[in-house]
Amino acid sequence: MIKPKIFQVNGTEYTVRPAKVSDAPALAELRLQIDGETEHFDRVQGEGLIDEGEFKELILLDTSIPNHLFLVAEVEGNxxxxxxxxxxxxxxxxxxxxxxxxxxxxxxGLKIGQALLSQSILWAHHQGLVKMTLKVIETNKSAIYVYKKYEFEIEGILKKHKRLSDGHYYNTLIMSRFFS
Known part of the structure; x- marks a missing residue:
């Protein structure tokens, strides 16, 4: 089990910890906000909503299955x-x-995504997993750089996988990290 871990970057302190059922209302709002702030995800804001009840079910499921992990990052209780x-x-x-x-x-810019990734990698290693996979759009250069830094390699390309608001199609990279 992952224990809460505190990080400090550029004067901001945050905690990475396993999600709790009580996080469900905040997670529903958080996911909606994130979807509206970037085109890096598959969804536009308002699509594929997960409500509070569905987040509760997801958290309960993830805490009961050994090869599932749900982490959150928290700053000053948010x-x-x-x-x-x-x-x-x-x-x-x-x-x-x-x-x-x-x-x-x-x-x-506060390395919160990296903290979530590094804790997930530690967990996967301790679980005895062999492979961790993710998908990232080709335009997300900073994420690709971080994933390569954490030993992920490009395993495949989904061509013209996403159509963004500019009307153009973009590739999605499949990246994986192997543990043994």
Whole structure:
């Protein structure tokens, strides 16, 4: 189990910890806000909403399955980011998880996404997982740089995978980190 960990960057202190059921209302608002602040995700703001009840179910599920992890980042009692690792129940796929992360724009540059990623990597290693995979749009150069720094490699490209507000199509990179 991941224990809460405190980080300090540029005078801001934040905690990365496992999500709790009581975080559900804040997570519903946080995800909606993040979706409206960037085009790096699959959704535009308001699409694919997850309400408070669904977040409660998700947190309960993630805390009961060994190859799932749901983390949040908190500044002064307010959630500012989250990440999830989701594994499969299928025997042939149990050795790997898919990672996703989001941080509100106001807190970009404080390495919150990196803290969520590093804690997830530690967890995956301790779980004995073999592979952690994520998807990132080709225009998100700063995220790609960070993922490479954490030993992720490009494993594949989904061509013309997303159409952004400029009307152009962009590729999505599939990146993976291998543990053994």
């Amino acid at each position: 959630l500012v980011g989250f990440s999830r690792c989701e594994g499969s129940h299928l025997k042939r796929l149990k050795h790997q998880v898919e990672f996703g992360v989001g941080v509100i724009k106001e807190f970009w």
